[in-house]
Amino acid sequence: MAIGFHEQKEKRLLTLSFYVAGLFVFVALGFALITHSAAILFDGIYSLIAFFMALLTLKVANLVQKPDDDRFHFGYTAIEPTLNLFKSLIIIATCLYAIVGSIDSLMTGGNSAEFGLAIIYGAIATIGCFAVSSYMKYQGKNLRSDLVGVDAHTWFVDGVLSASILLGFCLAYFIEKTSFAGYAPFIDPLLLIVLGTAILPIPAKIMLESLNEVINKAPPEAVTLVIEKKLKQTLVAVPYEHVEVRISKSGRDLYILVHIIVAESFSVATISELDDIRISCETAMREWNPSILMDILFIKDPKLAG
Known part of the structure; x- marks a missing residue:
C-alpha cells in the first residue's frame, strides 16, 4: 500500500x-x-x-x-x-x-x-x-x-x-x-x-x-442516526422495507455492516446489478466520510438481519 x-x-x-x-x-x-x-x-x-x-x-x-x-x-x-x-x-x-x-x-x-x-x-x-x-x-x-x-x-x-x-x-x-x-x-x-x-x-x-x-461498542446514538440518514439517502432508488445498520469505530476506520431487507418489488437480473448498488452507495458514503468501510448484504427474511 x-x-x-x-x-x-x-x-x-x-x-x-x-x-x-x-x-x-x-x-x-x-x-x-x-x-x-x-x-x-x-x-x-x-x-x-x-x-x-x-x-x-x-x-x-x-x-x-x-x-x-x-x-x-x-x-x-x-x-x-x-x-x-x-x-x-x-x-x-x-x-x-x-x-x-x-x-x-x-x-x-x-x-x-x-x-x-x-x-x-x-x-x-x-x-x-x-x-x-x-x-x-x-x-x-x-x-x-x-x-x-x-x-x-x-x-x-x-x-x-x-x-x-x-x-x-x-x-x-x-x-x-x-x-x-x-x-x-x-x-x-x-x-x-x-x-x-x-x-x-x-x-x-x-x-x-x-x-x-x-470492545467494539457502537458510537453514540447521535452519530449513528446521522450515518443511517445519510446511508438511506444513497438508497432512494432501491425498493426496501427496512435497513439494519451496525456501526463500529476502530481507530481511524468506521466500519458499517448494512442489511438491506428488500421489498417484494425488488428485482435484479444479475449479481452485477447488486454490485453496482454497493459501489454507488459506498462511493457516496466515502465521499461524505473517507473513514467509512462498508459491507452491504441484500436479504428478504428479516430474521437474517438479527
Missing part, C-alpha cells in the same frame, strides 16, 4: 512529537535536579512517558497503514485505540502517584525549592508545550488520525501542567519575600495535588473512548 500525503504528514507530526518530548525530558529532569522541585520532577516524568509513548505511536502509525493480511483479517487499525487506552492508563497512574506522593510531602513539612529558577523552567515548558499542542492540532485537523489527536491532547495536558507550575512558583517566590515565608514549602506539593486532580478527567475521557473502540 503506497503511503499517501496524509500518512506522510501524520508521520512527520508524530516524529516531531517524539523529538520534542525527548528534549523536554532532559530539560525537565535537569531543572528538577537544580531546583529540587517535585512538581518539575513530575513534569519530567510525564515528558519521559510522553517520549516512550511517542516512540510506540510512531511504530503503530506505520502498522495501521498496512492492509489486512493472514494475521490481521480486518487490518491493523484496532491497534490504534489499544495504544491510546494504554497511554491514558499510564497518565492516570502517573497522576495518582503524584497526588499520593504530594499528600505525603504535605504531611512531612512540604518541599523547599529554588523558585526563581523554577519560574524560568515553567515559562519555557508552558510556551513549548502549548506551541506543540496547537501546531499538532492545527496540522492534524484534516487527518483521520486518533494518534495525532491524542498526542495533541497529551501536549495540552503537559502545557496546563507547566502553566500551573509556573503560576504556583511565582506565588511561592513572592511568599518567600513576605512574613508568610514558612508556608512556601507547601506550595510545591499543593501544586501537584491540584494539577494531578485537574488533569485526571482528560486521560479518563480518552480511556473511555478508546475502551469503547477496543
